[in-house]
Amino acid sequence: MASVTSEPGLRERKKQRTHTAISEAAIELFLRHGFDQVSVSQVAEAAEVSRRTLFAYFPAKEDLVVHRFADHEAEAGRVVRDRPADMAPLEALRVHYLDGLARRDPVTGLNDLPAIVALYRMVLETPALVARMYRFQAGAEQELTDALHETAGVGEFAARLAAVQIVAVHWTLTLDNARRLAAGEAADERYAGAVSEAEQAYALLANGLGRLGAPGGA
Amino acid sequence: MASVTSEPGLRERKKQRTHTAISEAAIELFLRHGFDQVSVSQVAEAAEVSRRTLFAYFPAKEDLVVHRFADHEAEAGRVVRDRPADMAPLEALRVHYLDGLARRDPVTGLNDLPAIVALYRMVLETPALVARMYRFQAGAEQELTDALHETAGVGEFAARLAAVQIVAVHWTLTLDNARRLAAGEAADERYAGAVSEAEQAYALLANGLGRLGAPGGA
DNA sequence: TGCGAATGTATACCCAGTGCAGAAAAAGTC
DNA sequence: GACTTTTTCTGCACTGGGTATACATTCGCA
Incomplete structure (x- = not known):
């Protein structure tokens, strides 16, 4: 009769708490002193955990920061898979991205909560973190390759080509927004420009680099 | 009167020789035992150089390998800048890439000299090296963004969008070829497929993901 | 021949990450 | 509540990449 609920159990809950405790201690220290200026030993000490335990929760120092972005790895693939039956993949992605901008979803780079902006700035300024983001x-x-291949009736190679273009463009859009906010711009102020650039980017994806097909370009 | 020629001088020549000596010793050891199984101390010893000197020539262990690909960083940009006045940027890149395939240029991934294939394989198998390649x-x-912006009469953001797509696609093509050769395929055997994929990729770049604009895909 | 600048070396150090053996603590058992 | 089992945490020692410093060597040049 010790537990009437079907909760995860003390062990699981404690693990969860330790995980967030380490992460929060780490980010707090990194934001205050810079990623490279803080050693993992200091993070472990601040989180009141042994160094060895820290590495049991996070495989590398960089992951103390970038694990917060890990959820979004599968996002594009999911959007494509979950789209309405009568909607084209690219259209679904476009709608979803624009919706993200409107919601100021941090993954679009268009969220100016101070904590988020500081995080953007730190990642952008730290090569090791940028490198980890490429993963x-x-x-x-x-994910997107698989989703396109399986649901859009297109070959695997074509799916991969499309996927790498889409992901590269997404990353460019997000980076652009994050850089501008890191430079001090406000999200509301940036919103119109972000929408316009996103529309431009999706038009380019849909219609190709036709303008570059002419000698002079335009 | 010590030197009648305008050669680089002994100091420069010696530096050059040391550089290649270290690089060759490194790659030989890495190919034989694996990148992660060889320490920089072992490389330094094999090159008959102190560890500290090695790091004066190569900023990081990974650079002992990937510096061989560094020349090609500016290639796409150069091709666009040096194109004939009556040729579109994308067309210039397409021609150049196809020419690279025909010449079995290692940057296309389509060179099956044993030393090259072994190098491909090692890079592909070693995450640290792949990560360094992303740089x-x-x-x-x-480079490509600048070249497009300055010579194709297109805005900087549009140029960047085009550039990231083109570079991502190129990388995909090269990776695909390198993987196949690493798996044992011969270059001559692969050639036709490589050309066909390249044409497909450039058609996609030029005309867009139109096929993905329809609900069903095709 | 000798002097100044660049380059190479030895040594000692910091830090990230791992292996291992044992302590601590939670979970299941009676 | 005491006992055992299993998981997690910890301390310690070690490898290996990369850097700082201080000193030796070598080259360029007059």
Whole structure:
């Protein structure tokens, strides 16, 4: 009769709490002193955990930061899979991205909560963190490749080509927004420009680089 | 009167020789035992150089391998800048890439000299090396962005969008070829497929993902 | 021949990440 | 509530990449 609920059990709950405790201690220290200026030992100490335990929760120092973006690795693939039956994949992605901008979803780079902006800035300024982010891009490419291949009636190679273009463009849009907000722009102020650039990007994806097909370009 | 020629001088020549000596010793050891199984100390010893000197020539262990690909960082940008006045940027890139395939240029992934294939395989199998390669992609994107912006009469953001798509597609093509050769396929055997995929990729770049604009895909 | 600048070396150090053996704590058992 | 089993945490020692410093060597040049 010890537990009437079917909760995860003390062990699981404690693990969860330790995980967030380490992550929060880490980000707080990193934001205050810079990623490279803080050692994992200091993070472990601040989180009141042994160094060895920290590495049991996070495989590398960089992951203390970038694990917060890990959820979005599968996002593009999911959007494509879950789209209405009468909607084209690219259209579903476009709608979803524009919706993200409107909701100020952090994955679009268009959220100016101070904590988020500071995080953007730190990642952009730290090569090791940027490098780690590329891993997510590779994962997103794979997810999107599979989704396109399986639901859009297109060959695997064509799906991969489309996926790498889409992911690269998404990343460019997000980076552009994040850089502008990191430079001090407000999200509301940036919103119109972000929408316009997103529309431009999706038009380019849909219609190709036709303008570059002419000698002079335009 | 010590030197009648305008050669680089002994100091420069010695530096050059040390550089290649270290690089060759490194790659030989890495190919034999694996990148992660060889320490930089072992490389330094094999090159008859101190560890500290090695790091004066190569900023990181990974660079002992990937510096061989560094030349090609500016290639796409250069091709666009040097194109004939009456040729579109995308067309210039397409021609150049197809020519690279025909010449079995290693940057296309379609060179099956044993030493090259072994190098491909090692890079593909070693995450740290792949990660380092992404840095070149970022450089190539920047070069191509500038070239497109300055010579194709297109805005900087549009140029960047085009550049990231082109670089991503190129990388995909190269990776695909390299993987196949690493798996044992011969270059001559692969050639036709490589050309066909390249044409498909450039058609996609030029005309867009139109096929994905329809609900069913095709 | 000798002097200044660049380059190479030895040594000692910091930090990220891992292996291992044992302590602590939660979970299941009676 | 005491006992055992299993998981997690910890301390310690070690490898390996990368850097700082201080000193030796070598080259360029007059």
